[in-house]
Amino acid sequence: MRHCTRAARNWLQRLMILTLAIAPAWGSTAEAADFVESATGVRFPGEMTADGNAFDCLGAGVRKEGADKLYAVSFYLAGRHSDAGDDFAEEKYPNLEGRALFNSLKADQELFETLASAPGDKMVALHLLKDFTKDQLAESFKKDLAGLLPKDRIAKLVAALPSEAHKGQTMVFRSDGTQLIVEVGGERQAVDDSTITTRIWDLWLGPKSVSPSLRESIARQVANGGAPTAA
Numbered sequence: 001m002r003h004c005t006r007a008a009r010n011w012l013q014r015l016m017i018l019t020l021a022i023a024p025a026w027g028s029t030a031e032a033a034d035f036v037e038s039a040t041g042v043r044f045p046g047e048m049t050a051d052g053n054a055f056d057c058l059g060a061g062v063r064k065e066g067a068d069k070l071y072a073v074s075f076y077l078a079g080r081h082s083d084a085g086d087d088f089a090e091e092k093y094p095n096l097e098g099r100a101l102f103n104s105l106k107a108d109q110e111l112f113e114t115l116a117s118a119p120g121d122k123m124v125a126l127h128l129l130k131d132f133t134k135d136q137l138a139e140s141f142k143k144d145l146a147g148l149l150p151k152d153r154i155a156k157l158v159a160a161l162p163s164e165a166h167k168g169q170t171m172v173f174r175s176d177g178t179q180l181i182v183e184v185g186g187e188r189q190a191v192d193d194s195t196i197t198t199r200i201w202d203l204w205l206g207p208k209s210v211s212p213s214l215r216e217s218i219a220r221q222v223a224n225g226g227a228p229t230a231a
Helices: 002-017 084-092 098-106 109-116 134-145 151-159 194-199 212-223
Strands: 035-037 042-044 047-050 053-065 068-078 122-128 170-176 179-184 187-192
Touching: 035 053, 035 068, 035 212, 042 053, 042 068, 042 122, 047 122, 047 170, 053 122, 053 212, 068 212, 084 109, 084 212, 098 212, 109 212, 134 151, 151 194, 179 194
Parallel strands: none
Antiparallel strands: 035 042, 047 053, 053 068, 068 122, 122 170, 170 179, 179 187
């Protein structure tokens, strides 16, 4: 029932989006309900488009450093693969539902590995909660990516970060095949490196996620049958 409900909704969303004009950059659509990140009140579109491709939001959380909130974050999968979490839950926990399912999912790293390695493109949207200089962005990502990527790959990614980013802006990381696209404030850079594009999602979905609340939100959404809830 959970999978069928989500699949039906995705089919309707795909049908409706075919009627929209294709935009060259990322943007939101009006069909899917928003996700609200509860710690910040930031709203993320339930569906976004990028270069004509639709992405479904699977959850939202916040990145903190001590008491300081750096950004709210949401994770998206290409629409045709966005049932990966539902499929996982149906197969591994067929007899669980509600809170019992949620508790099992949020503790199951295999769920998040399944999403991070799912076929198709992925997207993370960061709604910035403070201003960042180029150096501040670089230092933040160097620190967060240590242990996830080799130093040369970190340097390659950091070089693609914007010259600056401001509170209220949305920074997008999304895959396009082997390329990682980085966009914010009208700046767009592409990093063609399959290692970076494959492993960067562990920054948010891995066991040492910088946003445990994002993982919890994803588990809650899957347990809820794919319906957006306050994150």
